[in-house]
Amino acid sequence: MIMTAALLPLLAAIPIAAAAATVLWRNLVWQRAWLLGIPVLTGAAGLDLLLQHRETPVLADNVGAFVPGVAIPFVSDTFSALMILVTSFTVLMCLVFMTITGENRYRLVTPLVLMLLGGVNGAFLTGDLFNLFVFVEVMLLPSYALIAVTGTWRRLGVGRTFVVVNLLTSTILLIGVGLVYATAETVNLALLVGAGTDPRTMLSSGVVLLALSIKAAVVPMHTWLPRSYPATSAAVMGLFSALHTKVALYALYRITSTLYEGQPPWIMVLAVLVGLSLVVGSYSTFGERVMRRALSWQMVAGVGHILLGLLLFTQFSLAAGIFYMIHHIITMGALILGAGAIEQTYGSGRYERLSGIIRRDRILTIGYALALMSLIGLPPSSGFFGKVGLVQAAAQAGGAWQAVFITLICVGALGSLVAMQRLWVGVFWGPDMEDYLPDSPETGRGAKTTLTDDVRVTPRLMAPMAVLVVTQLTMFVLAGPIMEVTSRAAAGLVDLAPYVEAVIG
Amino acid sequence: MILPITIGVLTAGAIYLMLQRGMVRIIFGLALLAHAANLLILSAGVTAWRGEPLPSRTGVEDAGDPLPQAFVLTAIVIALAVTVLMLAMAVIGHNDDTKRMPETGETHRR
Numbered sequence: 252m253i254m255t256a257a258l259l260p261l262l263a264a265i266p267i268a269a270a271a272a273t274v275l276w277r278n279l280v281w282q283r284a285w286l287l288g289i290p291v292l293t294g295a296a297g298l299d300l301l302l303q304h305r306e307t308p309v310l311a312d313n314v315g316a317f318v319p320g321v322a323i324p325f326v327s328d329t330f331s332a333l334m335i336l337v338t339s340f341t342v343l344m345c346l347v348f349m350t351i352t353g354e355n356r357y358r359l360v361t362p363l364v365l366m367l368l369g370g371v372n373g374a375f376l377t378g379d380l381f382n383l384f385v386f387v388e389v390m391l392l393p394s395y396a397l398i399a400v401t402g403t404w405r406r407l408g409v410g411r412t413f414v415v416v417n418l419l420t421s422t423i424l425l426i427g428v429g430l431v432y433a434t435a436e437t438v439n440l441a442l443l444v445g446a447g448t449d450p451r452t453m454l455s456s457g458v459v460l461l462a463l464s465i466k467a468a469v470v471p472m473h474t475w476l477p478r479s480y481p482a483t484s485a486a487v488m489g490l491f492s493a494l495h496t497k498v499a500l501y502a503l504y505r506i507t508s509t510l511y512e513g514q515p516p517w518i519m520v521l522a523v524l525v526g527l528s529l530v531v532g533s534y535s536t537f538g539e540r541v542m543r544r545a546l547s548w549q550m551v552a553g554v555g556h557i558l559l560g561l562l563l564f565t566q567f568s569l570a571a572g573i574f575y576m577i578h579h580i581i582t583m584g585a586l587i588l589g590a591g592a593i594e595q596t597y598g599s600g601r602y603e604r605l606s607g608i609i610r611r612d613r614i615l616t617i618g619y620a621l622a623l624m625s626l627i628g629l630p631p632s633s634g635f636f637g638k639v640g641l642v643q644a645a646a647q648a649g650g651a652w653q654a655v656f657i658t659l660i661c662v663g664a665l666g667s668l669v670a671m672q673r674l675w676v677g678v679f680w681g682p683d684m685e686d687y688l689p690d691s692p693e694t695g696r697g698a699k700t701t702l703t704d705d706v707r708v709t710p711r712l713m714a715p716m717a718v719l720v721v722t723q724l725t726m727f728v729l730a731g732p733i734m735e736v737t738s739r740a741a742a743g744l745v746d747l748a749p750y751v752e753a754v755i756g
Numbered sequence: 757m758i759l760p761i762t763i764g765v766l767t768a769g770a771i772y773l774m775l776q777r778g779m780v781r782i783i784f785g786l787a788l789l790a791h792a793a794n795l796l797i798l799s800a801g802v803t804a805w806r807g808e809p810l811p812s813r814t815g816v817e818d819a820g821d822p823l824p825q826a827f828v829l830t831a832i833v834i835a836l837a838v839t840v841l842m843l844a845m846a847v848i849g850h851n852d853d854t855k856r857m858p859e860t861g862e863t864h865r866r
Contacts, residue, residue, distance in 0.1 A: 381827055388834045395841055399848075411779055411845055418786055418838055419774070425831055426793045432824065433800035 485591020598688025
């Protein structure tokens with residue numbers, strides 16, 4: 252019980268200050284200590300907040316002790332604390348992977364990652380729309396550099412796509428926030444409760460939601476994601492997948508539940524987008540012949556699943572959606588880091604270059620199989636309960652929703668299953684590999700070399716993935732208690748009185 | 757009326773430039789769009805002339821709304837930083853029209 256309301260801004264400030272500290276003093280040990288220490292610290296703070304929110308549902312701090320409503324609020328409730336805990340944990344695993352592959356030695360990677368983390372924590376905790384824009388920018392600016400630092404040469408062209416799309420989206424978000432201020436005369440979320448019922452605010456907040464859906468990669472605004480993410484290295488892609496789209500999804504949940512109190516006027520639009528994301532994401536995976544590109548399409552499908560919880564908007568469906576979001580962050584992290592371990596060892600993530608890994612790396616294969624099952628939703632995995640929760644929520648909604656969305660979830664899962672089998676056949680089955688491209692610090696990839704028996708994925712390299720797979724299995728076993736937590740998080744979105752009381756007083 | 761027209765013209769120019777092929781033109785387009793967004797936020801406050809928002813000098817009813825101005829200041833700083841970064845990206849990387857590989861020493865192999 253160390254965290255108090257007054258300490259909330261530190262969750263954003265400490266990582267950013269640490270970024271400055273690692274720029275000024277570039278000792279490798281010092282940098283590594285900060286790189287791994289900060290996620291542990293923020294994760295512990297998130298856990299502490301999560302425990303506290305069992306008694307006090309909302310903690311809020313008006314920065315600078317200005318009058319509530321004028322001051323910039325930092326607010327923590329079960330949802331934000333849970334997100335901080337889960338993202339910090341996944342980020343820690345990605346950073347461990349990063350130190351193992353040696354990417355943290357690249358110039359300025361450590362401060363960039365720390366700044367990214369500070370922006371993400373700020374975005375989770377802020378109770379103000381304009382501040383959300385600022386923290387999203389704090390999160391994106393280091394990402395623009397990170398995407399260009401690591402990965403293949405394609406990263407440079409792809410980095411441009413990423414920057415241009417995200418900057419355009421940020422400008423739309425800014426315009427939306429300006430319009431909300433013009434129509435509702437405030438951008439403080441606690442004062443905006445129910446403001447969306449006014450038709451003018453409804454339109455202006457629609458611009459905000461549009462910007463956030465582009466950032467969340469909702470079909471048909473998704474094409475930037477599968478093009479840009481796979482071109483970076485696995486560790487950076489893991490970071491982005493755990494943080495970027497999830498911040499946008501968190502903001503969509505928060506803003507929709509606050510402004511419209513669960514009655515979004517865009518419900519039909521959202522329904523079409525969710526349905527499209529579910530199916531397009533799953534079936535587009537077929538077209539890819541590279542591990543991480545296939546996974547990036549699965550991220551688009553995941554966005555559809557997560558937003559389904561928001562669309563149905565009951566306390567149960569929100570809880571199921573938040574559960575799915577946690578499951579998706581952890582499972583996707585495991586799959587990306589596993590693909591990264593294979594790429595690091597054998598020099599390629601292409602199906603046609605890889606084969607027969609099932610005989611070379613048995614432990615990796617078992618872990619990867621479990622993670623793939625989680626992605627599709629087969630037991631024993633967290634994805635099973637994630638999908639069960641969403642199907643139950645759809646069934647409770649009744650009527651046409653029930654038929655349409657249960658069908659779509661099943662059709663999507665079927666597509667993902669077959670597409671992931673292609674990955675499985677291409678990478679894990681087949682004859683033994685004869686040559687590989689060893690990792691070389693000068694050129695990225697060395698020349699084609701004959702594969703010897705001692706070239707295997709080292710235990711160190713697969714450890715981060717293994718930890719995430721075990722976490723995912725633990726979520727399967729402890730689904731009940733975790734569902735209770737997500738249920739409390741959903742209660743905070745349905746009943747906004749404690750939120751308003753904590754911020755405005 | 758001059759403000760909405762200016763915003764409209766800036767946005768139209770921004771969209772035209774962003775649909776071009778070269779990175780530099782896209783950057784100009786985004787810079788124009790950032791200007792349009794800033795003017796739009798300013799128009800969210802009262803656009804008529806108002807006194808300084810300082811309690812000792814101006815009464816509340818005559819004071820301008822300081823919040824949009826603070827928003828715009830933040831947005832300008834962010835847009836400036838991103839424009840510089842994008843200009844750097846326009847210099848490195850492949851040529852937009854020929855799609856040549858950059859000379860980074862890395863090899864690209866399927």
